[in-house]
Amino acid sequence: MIEKGAVFPMFYLPPVEYFINLNRYKPDIVIESEEHFPKQTYRNRANVYTPDGILALTVPVSKGSKNHTKIKDVKISYDFEWQRLHWLSLQACYRRSAYFEYYEDEFAVFYEKKFPFLFDYNEQLLQFILKALKLKTELKYTESYEKSYPDLVDFRSSIHPKKEADFEQKTYFQVFEDRKGFIKNLSIIDLLFNQGPNSLHYL
Numbered sequence: 001m002i003e004k005g006a007v008f009p010m011f012y013l014p015p016v017e018y019f020i021n022l023n024r025y026k027p028d029i030v031i032e033s034e035e036h037f038p039k040q041t042y043r044n045r046a047n048v049y050t051p052d053g054i055l056a057l058t059v060p061v062s063k064g065s066k067n068h069t070k071i072k073d074v075k076i077s078y079d080f081e082w083q084r085l086h087w088l089s090l091q092a093c094y095r096r097s098a099y100f101e102y103y104e105d106e107f108a109v110f111y112e113k114k115f116p117f118l119f120d121y122n123e124q125l126l127q128f129i130l131k132a133l134k135l136k137t138e139l140k141y142t143e144s145y146e147k148s149y150p151d152l153v154d155f156r157s158s159i160h161p162k163k164e165a166d167f168e169q170k171t172y173f174q175v176f177e178d179r180k181g182f183i184k185n186l187s188i189i190d191l192l193f194n195q196g197p198n199s200l201h202y203l
Contacts, residue, residue, distance in 0.1 A: 006153040007032055007142070010071065010122045012059050013046035013187040016203075017165045019133065021155060023203045026137035032156050033119065034145040037061070037069045041160055044074075044118055046187040048093050053180050055093070056161070057086050057187075061118060074118045087111035090189070097175050099196030103132055107189075129188055133200050172202060 005028025011018060022029060037043065044059040060082055062075040087108065094100040106128060115121035130137065148154065159165070165185040173194055174182060191199050 004151065004153050005029065006155060007149050009035070009041070009043060009156045009159070010119055010126070011042040011046075011159075012044050012118075012122050013057075013125060013129075013189055014042060015047065015159065015165070015185045016169065016188055016191055017159055017167060017185050018042075018155070019129075019135065019188050019191075020167065020203050021153075021159075022137065023135055023200075025153065026135070028152075029137055029139060030149075030152065031123075031139050031141050032145075033072060033141040034143070035071050035156065036145075037071050037074045037118075038157075040162070043071070043122070045161060046189070047161070047185075048089065048187055049174055049176055049180075049183055049190055050089070050093050051176050051179060054183060054186070055089060057089060058082075059086075059118060059121070072117065072119045075116055076114075076118050076121060078114060083111040083114075094175065094189070094193040097193040098173075100193045102196055103192065106132075129192070132192060133188075133203070134197070135200055135203070170202070 004025070006021060006025035007030045008018065008022065009032050044061060046057050047054050048057060060077040060079065062077045090107070110121070110125055110128075115124070169184040171182045172191065174190065175194065191202060195202055
């Protein structure tokens with residue numbers, strides 16, 4: 001029986017590990033909204049499976065978004081057409097998956113509409129993914145920044161692109177697994193596009 005709740009960062013298309021823990025600790029979930037923006041994390045990056053292996057999709061942020069910028073103040077940069085690039089990449093990676101067309105129209109909106117702030121963009125994506133997964137939980141947000149939470153499991157720095165995910169992940173069908181084998185802990189969209197409505201049961 002899990003008694004503790006957990007605090008999570010706000011990520012861009014978070015990895016599978018994020019949702020396994022979200023499902024595990026719900027409904028006592030708190031989203032970190034007062035931290036300063038740490039670079040080179042999943043806050044603006046997601047890993048997907050291409051024919052050549054892992055591709056990191058990065059949402060560019062405006063110059064000046066340094067480590068001392070509050071996460072809610074980080075602005076997305078539109079100096080180049082990253083939305084078009086991300087959407088073309090997702091289509092190339094997942095067009096052949098079983099459920100891409102099932103979610104395509106709703107995801108496309110996130111690559112057409114311009115969102116000023118990274119946190120708001122990630123939040124709306126997260127709310128949509130939770131709905132698509134049918135994972136019901138109410139998100140609460142931190143009201144101030146705390147270095148540690150003695151009463152909560154803290155995932156703010158443990159789920160990180162440069163850290164090996166330390167959990168056993170069951171395999172599921174991936175579009176290009178005949179080339180590179182099963183790749184664990186990719187973005188949740190890899191699971192969603194391949195497993196569709198079965199994704200929640202998988203988690």
